[in-house]
Amino acid sequence: MSDFIKIKKQKQFEVSKNVYNYLSPDYVYIPYEKGYKINVTDKEKVLKDSLVLTKENFYIYSPISGTVLGLTEMVVQDKKTSVIVIENDFKEQVKKIKGVKKYLSDYSKTDVKDILNLYNLNLTNDNGKILLINGIDYEVYEKNRSTIIKKYPSEILETIDALYTIFNCEKCYFALKNNDSENVENLIHHVGTYPNIDLKMMPDLYPISYPKILKRELIMPHNEGLGTIYLTVEDIYNIYNILKRNRPVTEKYITISGNMIETPKVINVKIGSSLNEIITNNYKLKAGDYQIIINGLLSGYETNSLNFVITKDINSVFLNKVNDKKAKECINCGLCHTKCPVGADPRTGYKMDQCINCGTCRYICPAYINLKERGK
């Protein structure tokens, strides 16, 4: 494991042990792109879980009950995008859905694939014989996966075991960070009931949690031919909720931290909430001048507006002091190449088609050169 880095953690970015909920936002914003069919009209009252947008076999549901106000513009990922605004009526009235089976093991492989497709959770390689579950957060300081395991250990293990049987797998690896001690202890205690699940303790090194890297470390070279069904702990938790309740995923855990936030913490929010509303109602800022980094201090990207919509791809938000370190001349130390987990060289373009955008080269560079930008 020579091509990984150990990140020296700073206490100010560590999240509080308590996890918070913010599940009644005033508004939600549903990104709209050309080609989608809009299933609602202005001023229409919608129930939670009712269909708002469709595109071929892709469905988007309302995370709240309320009134459709029409279209506006917000930042989605890193660009301005049209969004449908729904104002919350705070009644959380839910659309009735039938067809839930009592036990997860009662579902057939076809049932599971169909119901997951309906809620946009598509399994890659569903004929794979290895089930690989990633319980390690992507980025330093993110604690979403660790939080889910801590809160729902039995649900997670039950779902993994059911999928193992339903998909007729031959091996099942559940990767955890070896210093996530509370979860490690707890899962070792629970896992005795599930002899098919093999817990794999991985060192706290970056970027071990990237799918390509985790597969390389755990599966290759011995079992590569068997094919892998790869899922994260969030996927497992979402699958549990989908199969148990037959409902779309409308909430998600995100880590909000940064050296301009008084108390960094993990928060469970409605998908479609605005970052501005979440921050205003749940976090105290040290000052008004900050930069916003989305999805990690190493691999993330900057956005310049709190009018930013939380979509299902958002794992973390950092509000940090504005970084005024200026890039200097390259001193040819070679670290960006020798520490790259896939052996690429961002200076020359060598093997950049393998780049996983982990940001290690930028983090490690003594001249503060933003090499990650070159990997785009």
Ligand code: SF4
């Ligand atoms: S790490 Fe930075 S200074 Fe070192 S060789 Fe790479 S670009 Fe140059």
Ligand code: SF4
């Ligand atoms: S070149 Fe790509 S994979 Fe290699 S360290 Fe940089 S961002 Fe990571």
